Amino acid sequence: MTSDSQQKYLGDAIPKLFGGFTNSFSYKGIDLSFMIYYSIGGKLYDSDYAQSMYYRRGYSMHPDMLDSWTPENPNAEFPRLTNYYAYANYMSSYTSKFIFNNSFARLRNVTLGYTLPKNFTKKFQVNSLRLFVQGDNLVTIGSAARRGTDPEQSISGTTANRFPVTKSVSFGLQLNL
Template identity: 40%
Template sequence: MPARSSDGLPMWWMDVLDAEGNPTEDRVTTKNYAQASRYEQGSALPLFYGGLTNTFEYNGISFSFFFYYSYGGKNYDYTMSTISHDGSSPGTQLIADELNSWTPTNTNTDIPVFIPNNSYNGNARSTRFLFDGSYVRLKNVTLAYSFPESLLTRIKLSGARVYVQGENLLTFTEHKGLGPEVGLSGFDDNDVPNAKTITFGLSFDF
């Protein structure tokens, strides 16, 4: 759904019908969302997914990581549609991309014109908010140090370890929303994304 270069209003594809009312192979654009045709866009399920993990140890120092990846699948970001309303919901949050909306001097954009209280359905369900669900995420990374036995015997401990651990620190994706992870439905309905966390810890074994 690109913006119309002539006036910036949103537009959608619509099938051209034959004399009997059946769709032909031709398509035209329409500014009336109710006239827009529906088209198959693929599956919400990824083509494949998996993980990569490893641990390295040397002289009491250990470093471990876990990457998770998912490739393929289409996700619909309802959250993005609510913050990309092009002015139809005044007083609510907007995504920064709306600063690049259509104006008479900014016609080379796919973001419709911003009109307060408009009823043009620019954020209605369409491929505007359909994203490739592929991503790679660093789910966990841990750096730790285990104190040597020669030191532990003096303080009557069988083990002691200090560590720093990070969760969800890096995500590589083309998705512009809060997070690329959605359920099997492929529909993000204001889902809370996984938080980035950093934890420092000290553990003892007696």
């Protein structure tokens, strides 16, 4: 059981600093642009991770559960697993163990393109022809990404079974007649 005397302030979800930077380069028909978003500070209660850290038959579990207490592993990071009471492990998830520093950086967008030379496109009565590949949300660095959850959350600072940001890669052709 817990009491009010055991409660303490552990921080809030608002980051100390956040922002992004972008740049673009081009050289001899090749262009590259990117946008990186970052957030420094703020706390995250990772309820998705907490829920994946208790034993329920028929549900997937996080690989970190391999570091649960056993007689052979008495210094484990997580408590002993039990199937006696289905929610016994879950009840222990309401702890500060699942509150993390939510600093992260994400490659929000990167685009690599090539514009064919004009002397080539003129033959086809085309002003310009550019081929490109674009990736969105390809890389995230931070503790949430290592746990498999998305660090971009609401102001509440919890993951709350939210669908993560989607990674995507697209190819394109830009044609100007």
